[in-house]
Amino acid sequence: MTKAAAKLEDLRALVAEGLVAKASLEEEEQALATLRAKVQATQKQIADSDNMIAEITAEAELAKKRAASPVKLVAKQYGATQNYKGSSTATMLRYNGLSGWSLANLGNVEAFFTGKFGHALPTSAVGQSATHNRLGYDHRNAVDVALHPDSSEGQALISYLQAQGIPFLAFRGAIPGVATGPHIHIGSPSHRLA
Secondary structure (H helix, E strand, O other), X not given: OHHHHHHHHHHXXXXXXXXXXXXXXXXXXXXHHHHHHHHHHHHHHHHHHHHHHHXXXXXXXXXXXXXXXXXXXXXXXXXXXXXXOEEEXXXXXXXXXXXXXXXXXXXXXXXXXXXXXXXXOOEEEEOOOHHHHHHOEEOOOOEEEOOOXXXXXXXXXXXXXXXXXXXXXXXXXXXXXXEOOOEEEEOOOOEEOO
C-alpha cells in the first residue's frame, strides 16, 4: 500500500505539470481507496479471529477447570423425578431427557406455559440465530427461553420439561463462548458447527 501511495503522489505531480491526464489520477485514487478498504477488511477479519481464538481458549480453560472440579447434582431443587438423568454446576443444569425433541413439539410447551402463567413463553431464539452463528453452534432444533432457571416461571418450566422427558440446559449466568446470560435452552445441547 505504501508503494501505491507513493505512485499516487508521483502521478499528482505529473498531473500538476500537465504531463498526465487528470482521469489517470482519479483512477489511481480509486484504486488506492479500494486497496485501503481491503486492508481494513483484512485487519477486521484478523481482529475477529483473534477474538474468536480468545473465546475458544477461555472456553477450553473453563472446561478444564470444570473437569477437574467435582460436579454435584442439584436436581432436587427443580422437582426432579426419580428418572433424572443430568448434571449440574453452579452455573448450569443439564437434563438429558427421556424422549426426543424437535421444534414441532414447541407448541405443547407454549400451551403449558400460557395455560399456567397467562402469557406467552418468552422465547429469545427459536432455531438458528445470528448469536448462535457467531458462537459457532448448531441451534437449528433448539429453543432458548429468556427465563432465569431459579425464577418461579423458570422452575415451573424446568419441572414440566423433566416431567415430559424433554432435554434441556438451564444457565444461571453467562459462560464465555457458551451462554450469553441466564436462560433455559430446550432441546439437546448445540454442537459446534464444522
